[in-house]
Amino acid sequence: MSPRVTMATARRVVIQLRHDPRTIALLMGVPVLLLTLIKWTFDGQPQTFQRIGVPLLGIFPMTSMFLVTSVAMLRERTSGTLERLMTLPMAKLDLLAGYAIAFAAVALAQAALVSGLAFGVLGLDVVGSPWAIMGLAVLNAVAGSTMGLFVSAFAKSEFQAVQFMPVFLLPQIFLCGLFAPRAGMLRGLELISNFLPMTYAYDALHRVGTTSDITAQLWFDVAVLLGVTILAIAAGAATLPRRTD
């Protein structure tokens, strides 16, 4: 692995996005629009907006970066550029880390915009630090994009790749505690939710939203999300064979 090639890859992915202003507008605009919509939907129950608003600041980037990266990686596989890269002096980790870094940068911009709107305009309150929320949003985005890199190996077309979002992420959103406390779920589901990355994303954001203490549990959530990211990168590397049929 070489930092030079990793950073060149990250820069290349960002330049590709820059040539696609509509995708950037969607990445930045959709969470803004959705969060505003949720604020108005719960116009009569401001406490509900307070409860779900903060976790959503992390769930949005995880979901959008998952989608974008899985399609981007699928394109790399189907366009022949992946085969070309495999014949060049480049480690698989250079490619995967390059993607993760590029989408972390995009997520930082997205988080700044969406958090600014949430705290500045929509009146969302956090007890903890807004900077911690931003940091968690970026961490979630990186976890989401590395999971997207991995699952793209199982898609043969862009039609399939976009379907992995509802298959892979929607159940996690249902089970993470956002809609209902996990303790009240069917026991089996509660157990399953212990193994889903989104649960820890929700948990961490919820903690920062409701307390200013940096607790050991918060660090545990962060550690799990980092672990998921590393695991997804390792699994992604395993699904990138240099030799194909």
Place this chain on the structure above:
Amino acid sequence: MPGPAISIRGLTVVRGKRPVLSGLDLDIPPGRITGLLGPSGCGKSTLMRSIVGVQKVRDGEVMVLGQRAGSPALRIRVAYLTQSPSVYLDLTVRENLRYFSTMLRVDHAAVSRVIRLVGLDEHGQSLGGELSGGQKARLSLATALLGRPELLVLDEPTVGQDPVLREELWATFHSLAGAGATLLVSSHVMEEADRCDRLILMREGVVIAHDTPAELRARTGANNLEDAFLTLVRARETA
């Protein structure tokens, strides 16, 4: 006599249930342009992919520049042009080449040089997706010419190109070979065969001839290589 640049023994590739190559043996000399000719589907691309180490191989040994095909150390010494252009459609010509140049450790001057070589001077700022099919193929070829490879494996590099540019590309290939590089160039166009130092004729996964163009003509008594090819195929069928 230096050893072969590429040495293949018993190469077998199976795709699905169909054997594409079965027990192929081949030695390709260094510092020469070897043409790989045969109808589409005869196994040319599979053979090339095996040489650059991206093809799943059932059996056999492929040695390239003294190392096992696909070894990490070969990646900077071997350049590969895929049959269909592999370029980023959402990057400009120059951005595409700059990205690949980082991996190959060459500078921006090399990028400008290959853009000129493939005649894309006026399209440096065009996006890959805005290029015509032939221009995309040229951008893909430019990437293969970017480093300082000792072996170039080029799958149909001149297909569909303008005759003037094709002439220039062949001159580039000859100057690379003159400087000591080995080139393996596939084509399904027989008229390109005479530009090669040596020819490999393939049909249905089998090498039916490997010789210089002159010797092939002499052996078959044919005036052109198309006829020589037909003579060889018929000779095998009656044998």
